[in-house]
Amino acid sequence: MQAEELIVVGGGLVGAAIAYGAARAGAPVTLLDQGDIAHRASRGNFGLVWVQSKGEKLPRYARWSRDAVTLWPALAKELLDLTGVDVALRQQGGFWIGFSDAEVQARQVMLEKINTAVGGIPYEILDHAALKARLPAIGKGVAGGSFCPLDGDANPLLLLHALHAGLKARGARVISSVDVTQIKHRPQSSDFEITSQDGQRWHAPRVALAAGLSNTTLAAQVGLHAPVSPNRGQVLITERLKPFLPYPTNKARQTNEGSVQLGYSVEDVGLDDGTTVSAIEAIAKRAITTFPILGSVRLVRAWGALRVLTPDGFPIYQESASCPGAFVATSHSGVSLAAAHAHVIGPWMAGLAPTPDEFDYFAGERFLDPTRSFSNAH
Ligand SMILES: Cc1cc2nc3c(=O)[nH]c(=O)nc-3n(C[C@H](O)[C@H](O)[C@H](O)COP(=O)(O)OP(=O)(O)OC[C@H]3O[C@@H](n4cnc5c(N)ncnc54)[C@H](O)[C@@H]3O)c2cc1C
CATH class of the missing domain: 3.30.9.10 (D-Amino Acid Oxidase, subunit A, domain 2)
Structure with missing residues (x-):
């Protein structure tokens, strides 16, 4: 496959990871980011690298999350080697805490259901005494918990910094203070014209929209449905x-x-x-x-x-059918999924790797099905 230029709109954790992965795979990459005026989940999150409990209602997402956290150590190491930034990955497992026996029992049912559907997401259910033996600081009000050895955490600000530094180290262009307002598909010249609020223009045969809360309006311009709130x-x-x-x-x-x-x-x-x-x-x-x-x-x-x-809390990853070469990515687990965004989504959106299997589950059209209802409560 030939490396074509990819423009990524959005330099938060999702866009930076995708852009980094595309550049790592050998694509010429330009990242356009709004900068300081933007709403940025990537600068205010909790830093968990988490898989337990993900994807009860969508086994493909549970599998995606499992595979993503498995890729994390390699991403942390390569970012350290490339940029000198240690993202403080700690991945020896993580605990969910429950305050009632009923809550802990419901947790067990959910984790068993996910593990039966997907496999490879080991967990333990612990009562108060067993949890206290592992986390001596818990209080009397804690009923018990669950443990998954794949879980962990990282410093999300250092991750964002490392991805941006890694992008530059891999030769990508990073342009900030750019408010992208228009994306035009130009089939006659096989590219996209991307215009910012202040009239600057860029052209490329591929564009990846990873602009957080701006994705809904930008995606609609290239035939993609990406409702986010x-x-x-x-x-x-x-x-x-x-x-x-x-x-x-x-x-x-x-x-x-x-x-x-x-x-x-x-x-x-x-x-x-x-x-x-x-x-x-x-x-x-x-x-x-x-x-x-x-x-x-x-x-x-x-x-x-x-x-x-999104309305169901699961990601959208999709290439436009009407404007091939335009992609959208949005996810509420930008830390947990960072390694998959870099190592899998980036090369795919750059045209250097095939579409991952069963990715139809992540298409935004699912929200247009009038027979389905959605809840993103988490
Ligand atoms: C309180 C909280 C806790 C969380 N905890 C976790 C956690 O423990 N683990 C986890 O995995 N995830 C967690 N998350 C979710 C995680 O933070 C997000 O999934 C992730 O940050 C989303 O990244 P993003 O790049 O899609 O969006 P954002 O971080 O919102 O970034 C969007 C980017 O797009 C740019 N942009 C927007 N519009 C335009 C435009 N028109 N032109 C150019 N650029 C544009 C902005 O400048 C910005 O940089 C949490 C989130 C919150 C709020």
Whole structure:
């Protein structure tokens, strides 16, 4: 296959990983990014590299997530070797924490269902005593939990930095402060014309749309259906503490620097990425119930960030049928899936690898089926 130029619109975790993967595979790549005015989930997320519980309603997604986290160590190592940036990957497993026996039992049913459908996603269900033996800091209010040895976490800001540095190291052009407003398919010249708000223009035979919340309007211009909407998550961070939490959990994770990140709210508030006292209070209370040691530490920061969610919470990866060479990618697990976006999606969108198997499941047209209803509650 011949390497054609690929323009990637969007330099968050999804676009940067795809662009990096395309450049790594040998394609000439240009990345266009809006820059500081943008809403960026990639700068406000929780940093989990997570597979347990993913894809209960879509086994192809469970398999995709499993394979993606398996690729993560290779991505972390190559980014370190190429850029000198250590993304602080820690992947010795992760714990989900439950507060009632009913919740833990429901968890077991779900994890068994996923593992039966897909295989290769090992898990353990732990009661309070068994969990306490592994995570001595848990409080009395914790009923139990689940553990998956494939899970982990990483520093998402360093990941974004490493991907951008890796792009440059592999010869890609990265252009920021560019607000792409128009994408025109020009079949007569076999390319796309991409225009920014300030009138700049670029041309390439391939374009990958990875522009987060802008994907819906941009994708529609090249015959793709990519409905996404914002969903706010608030996250808190504590002062630095001595290490007490050797594994990430879905409620809290201690970073390699010692601070503890506490998550997170799930709020439908449009494009408001602010913080609220009520959400901060609820997150802090839940964290203290989980790990009572946190009751006496200081919070140093709180922020809100907007998730990029499809109606069912699963990704969209698709090439346009009416404008071949135009692709869209959106995912609510930009950290967890980063290695698959780099090693699989990037080469595919650059035309250097075939479409991954059973990718029809990720087509945006699924949302046009009037017989289906969707929920992205997570
Ligand atoms: C609170 C919270 C916690 C999360 N926790 C996790 C987690 O633990 N693990 C995990 O895997 N995922 C997590 N996520 C999700 C993860 O952050 C996202 O999947 C990921 O950041 C999405 O990346 P993105 O590049 O699609 O979007 P964004 O980060 O939103 O980036 C979009 C990019 O597109 C650019 N852009 C937008 N419009 C245009 C335009 N018109 N022209 C040019 N450029 C444009 C912007 O500049 C921006 O850089 C979390 C998200 C939140 C909010």
